[in-house]
Amino acid sequence: MGFSMRKVATAATIGTLIEWYDFFVYLPAAALVFNKLFFPQAEPLTGTLLAFGTYATGFLARPLGAIVAGHYGDRVGRKTLLIATLLIMGCATFLIGLLPTYATAGIAAPILLLVLRLIQGFATGGEWGGAALMVVESAPAEKRNVWGSLITVGILLGLVLASVAFTVVNSTVAEEAFLSWGWRVPFLLSAVLVVVGLYIRLNVGESPEFEKAAKRGETQKVPLLEALKHPKNILIIFFIRIAENFSFYTFAAFSLSYVSTVLGLPRSLALNAVIVAALAECVTAVLFGLLADKIGSRKVMMFGLAFQIVFAFPFFWLLETKAPGLVMLAIVIGFALANGAISSVQPDYFARFFGVNIRYSGISIGREGATIIGGGLAPVIATALVSATQASWPVALCMMGTSVVGLAVVLMGRKAESTAPAEPQTPAVATARP
Numbered sequence: 001m002g003f004s005m006r007k008v009a010t011a012a013t014i015g016t017l018i019e020w021y022d023f024f025v026y027l028p029a030a031a032l033v034f035n036k037l038f039f040p041q042a043e044p045l046t047g048t049l050l051a052f053g054t055y056a057t058g059f060l061a062r063p064l065g066a067i068v069a070g071h072y073g074d075r076v077g078r079k080t081l082l083i084a085t086l087l088i089m090g091c092a093t094f095l096i097g098l099l100p101t102y103a104t105a106g107i108a109a110p111i112l113l114l115v116l117r118l119i120q121g122f123a124t125g126g127e128w129g130g131a132a133l134m135v136v137e138s139a140p141a142e143k144r145n146v147w148g149s150l151i152t153v154g155i156l157l158g159l160v161l162a163s164v165a166f167t168v169v170n171s172t173v174a175e176e177a178f179l180s181w182g183w184r185v186p187f188l189l190s191a192v193l194v195v196v197g198l199y200i201r202l203n204v205g206e207s208p209e210f211e212k213a214a215k216r217g218e219t220q221k222v223p224l225l226e227a228l229k230h231p232k233n234i235l236i237i238f239f240i241r242i243a244e245n246f247s248f249y250t251f252a253a254f255s256l257s258y259v260s261t262v263l264g265l266p267r268s269l270a271l272n273a274v275i276v277a278a279l280a281e282c283v284t285a286v287l288f289g290l291l292a293d294k295i296g297s298r299k300v301m302m303f304g305l306a307f308q309i310v311f312a313f314p315f316f317w318l319l320e321t322k323a324p325g326l327v328m329l330a331i332v333i334g335f336a337l338a339n340g341a342i343s344s345v346q347p348d349y350f351a352r353f354f355g356v357n358i359r360y361s362g363i364s365i366g367r368e369g370a371t372i373i374g375g376g377l378a379p380v381i382a383t384a385l386v387s388a389t390q391a392s393w394p395v396a397l398c399m400m401g402t403s404v405v406g407l408a409v410v411l412m413g414r415k416a417e418s419t420a421p422a423e424p425q426t427p428a429v430a431t432a433r434p
Contacts, residue, residue: 004205008138009147011204012082012131013154018190018197019086019127020158022093023058023120025186027159027253028166030054030379032260032267033183037101038110054114059376061121066368067224069126070361073133074223077214078207078360082130086201089123090194092116097187128155129364132347137209137356145297148347149289152340156278156285159252163275165189167268213356220357227362233353236413237366240301243406244342245374247308247399251277251334254382254395255319262386263322273328277335284340297345298410304341305407311338312399316392374402 034051065085073081096116102109132151139147165186173182213219220226227234252274260267292300311333318330346367354362385394 005138005140005147008204009135009150011200012134013150013157015082015086015197015201016127016131016151016154017158017161018193019089019124019131020155021161021193022089022158022190023124024159025093025162025165025190026058026096026117026120028163028256028271029183029186030253032166032170032256033179034113036179037103037183038113040102050110053380054110054117056376056380057114058117058121058124059371061118062125062368062371062376063365065122065125066129066364067125067361068122070129070227070364071222071224073126073130073360073364074358075219077210078130078134078137079201079204081126081360082134083198083201085123085126085130086194086197089120089127090190090197092119092123093187093190096120097184097190125368126364128367129360132363133210133351133360134204134207136347136351137207143293144348144351145292145300145345146286146289149285149344151347152285152343153282155343156282156335160275160278162186163271163278167271167275170268170271209356218357223358223361224365227354227358227365230354230362232413234362234366236409237350237353237363238370239409240305240342240346240406241367241370242374243305243308243402244339244346245371246378246402247312247334248339248343249375249378250382250395250399251315251331251339253379255331257379257383258386258392259319259327263319265322265324265327269324269327270331273331274335276328277332280332280336281340284336285344288341288344292345292348297349300341300345301349302407302410304338304343305403305410307341308338308403309400309407312396312403313393315399316396320392 030051034054038054039050069081069085093116096113099112099116100109105112128151131154132148135151136144136148166183169182169185170178256267256270256274259265259270288300288304315330315334318326321327350363350367351359381398382395385398386392
């Protein structure tokens with residue numbers, strides 16, 4: 001088990017890294033470049049809002065990707081869908097790097113950018129569920145959280161790689177060259193990464209739990225319909241995910257434009273802070289996973305949500321000092337403690353809500369449906385609120401509000417009765433291990 005488990009975890013983590021590099025590389029581009037190249041006639045803050053709007057459209061397609069990937073992932077297996085999502089994502093990202101700008105193609109440029117972002121979102125919608133299930137369905141029961149936390153590590157390393165790529169290009173070429181061709185390099189690099197990811201994923205087996213269920217003839221003809229018979233479980237995942245996502249994308253995306261556009265600090269400061277914060281969370285995610293295997297994933301998740309509530313206002317107070325060290329500290333704390341606790345336990349916690357034959361569909365539709373609000377709209381809402389009020393407190397209130405709802409859902413879910421299939425389809429309960 002040890003060697004095969006390491007192989008599965010490596011394939012899932014590296015594949016996730018590459019997939020999310022492709023999705024996240026759009027983030028610094030939207031915050032720093034696309035407002036100038038694709039919406040040049042808008043005011044700076046308005047241009048940023050429009051750029052984040054195209055960024056948000058990627059999240060609109062994620063539920064559709066979740067439905068398609070969940071259906072086939074529960075029908076034919078996790079591995080096949082993970083290969084497909086990686087290919088689709090890689091092609092879309094590479095093509096973004098070849099797009100003409102508004103100055104060259106006019107209105108066609110932002111339209112093409114929008115279409116490719118939708119394709120990126122479609123691919124991402126099916127990625128997390130498959131990668132998470134490949135790991136937790138292969139791991140021993142007593143270590144599912146620590147192995148599952150590696151999916152978070154993969155996502156974060158994808159964010160780090162995307163941020164590093166932009167930082168390196170931004171710091172090594174002149175401003176004119178960066179806006180002309182430098183920003184394209186991180187997108188074009190995707191082609192190399194996808195080849196590596198495909199090789200790794202092609203050389204790993206299928207999820208053992210899924211294989212057993214398939215051999216017993218327990219796969220569903222339309223797994224989504226079966227999953228929808230458990231709306232309470234889907235909604236629990238949905239609201240937890242909104243709470244986690246809204247704060248995370250405030251830390252990771254909105255802070256980039258807030259620090260540079262509103263506070264007037266160097267854009268490299270926020271980029272560097274995100275890199276350090278993501279690396280810090282790589283460590284804390286694994287530590288939270290180890291802790292969750294001892295005390296239960298629910299307790300760790302509750303800590304993360306409670307911390308988001310407490311930290312919402314201090315996060316902006318630290319940013320608004322304009323002191324580089326405190327700006328970095330704010331972003332690092334948000335990543336490492338708040339998001340680290342919540343995201344690290346999601347693979348095991350969410351997997352417990354559904355039987356193996358409908359698990360990909362159930363998890364994916366709840367989780368990815370929530371990203372439209374919590375992820376895609378978070379930077380847009382935050383930017384609009386700051387633009388309208390010239391203050392950060394409305395954004396902090398949104399962070400608190402979503403976290404309060406998420407925490408309440410976890411507490412209510414503790415007493416919820418399971419309506420998921422019983423053995424032999426793998427036990428599913430409406431709560432995580434106490």
